Amino acid sequence: MNIAFLGAGLMGRPMAERLKAAGHAIAVFNRTRDKVADLAKAGITVAERPEEAVRAAFCVILMLADAKAIRTVLLSSTVRQELKGRTVIQMGTVGPRESQAIQRDVQAAGGDYLEAPVLGSIAEVQAGKLLVMVGGTPEQFTNWADLFRCFGPEPRLIGQVGQAAALKLALNQLIAAEIAAFSLSLGLVQREGIPVDTFMAILKQSALFAPAFEKKLPRLLTRDYANPNFSTKHLLKDVELFLKEAGALGLCTSSLEGAHTLLTKTIERGLADIDYSALYEAVNPGP
Numbered sequence: 001m002n003i004a005f006l007g008a009g010l011m012g013r014p015m016a017e018r019l020k021a022a023g024h025a026i027a028v029f030n031r032t033r034d035k036v037a038d039l040a041k042a043g044i045t046v047a048e049r050p051e052e053a054v055r056a057a058f059c060v061i062l063m064l065a066d067a068k069a070i071r072t073v074l075l076s077s078t079v080r081q082e083l084k085g086r087t088v089i090q091m092g093t094v095g096p097r098e099s100q101a102i103q104r105d106v107q108a109a110g111g112d113y114l115e116a117p118v119l120g121s122i123a124e125v126q127a128g129k130l131l132v133m134v135g136g137t138p139e140q141f142t143n144w145a146d147l148f149r150c151f152g153p154e155p156r157l158i159g160q161v162g163q164a165a166a167l168k169l170a171l172n173q174l175i176a177a178e179i180a181a182f183s184l185s186l187g188l189v190q191r192e193g194i195p196v197d198t199f200m201a202i203l204k205q206s207a208l209f210a211p212a213f214e215k216k217l218p219r220l221l222t223r224d225y226a227n228p229n230f231s232t233k234h235l236l237k238d239v240e241l242f243l244k245e246a247g248a249l250g251l252c253t254s255s256l257e258g259a260h261t262l263l264t265k266t267i268e269r270g271l272a273d274i275d276y277s278a279l280y281e282a283v284n285p286g287p
């Protein structure tokens with residue numbers, strides 16, 4: 001299948017490579033072209049402009065940062081003209097209302113639209129183990145299930161457009177909550193002079209343990225947040241999307257507002273583009 005892949009950042013790049021390895025013909029567009037120039041060696045077409053990639057494609061996959069980037073790259077007047085008869089699959093993390101608004105614009109341009117946000121990061125892309133959550137009709141899900149299986153073995157139809165986006169936010173709220181809570185406990189353990197091994201051994205034996213704690217612990221202990229899988233700025237974006245959505249639905253979001261403050265402080269320290277576990281620097285500043 002000819003696929004246009006728009007947005008080849010941390011996630012988009014390995015996803016495009018995976019589709020190529022599965023035998024699809026891929027044309028990638030990335031705002032910063034230098035970052036993807038080497039993909040040509042792997043037989044992936046690197047387009048100068050998004051409309052070039054879209055024109056040659058049967059389907060368009062989006063793995064862009066946010067709704068603003070989608071509006072810039074996909075919904076310019078030039079690219080809109082190319083959407084007729086094509087299917088747009090939105091796989092980044094955007095809000096449910098944003099996804100529905102993009103759907104309306106794609107449909108108005110004569111295209112078809114579904115959302116398929118994912119849980120999992122670069123390692124899960126490379127292993128084909130992403131959790132793919134689809135928002136669309138049962139018919140769309142059936143038509144595109146094989147494509148989604150390139151990314152993860154068990155794609156799931158969650159509901160209509162907007163519902164998979166909302167579920168993705170519900171899951172990412174947990175990423176923020178877990179790193180904020182774990183950072184605070186670890187900070188206290190360290191400042192009280194309690195061995196971290198003892199803390200972890202007891203935590204692991206308890207019902208409180210979450211695998212993310214163990215995964216992020218080496219970064220927190222060494223304060224090394226380089227080579228991110230998922231950046232602080234995108235976690236802040238997702239927390240803000242969650243706060244907006246949950247607030248509108250009448251939920252009390254006080255617990256997440258604490259994580260929001262911490263992420264904002266982390267970014268003020270110049271740590272926007274590194275691993276989100278850098279939030280530890282806001283909780284327990286180093287010497």
Ligand SMILES: NC(=O)c1ccc[n+]([C@@H]2O[C@H](COP(=O)([O-])OP(=O)(O)OC[C@H]3O[C@@H](n4cnc5c(N)ncnc54)[C@H](OP(=O)(O)O)[C@@H]3O)[C@@H](O)[C@H]2O)c1
Nearest residue numbers: 007008009010011031032064065069092093121229230234
């Ligand atoms: N990383 C993860 O573990 C993960 C997991 C699941 C979902 N997600 C979600 O997937 C999406 C992509 O994540 P990522 O980690 O791959 O992010 P990333 O590395 O920051 O890549 C973002 C992509 O969007 C492009 N972009 C950003 N702003 C733009 C604008 N104004 N106009 C045009 N292009 C723009 C970037 O182009 P440039 O290269 O030119 O900056 C890049 O292609 C996000 O919504 C994120 O929340 C991420």
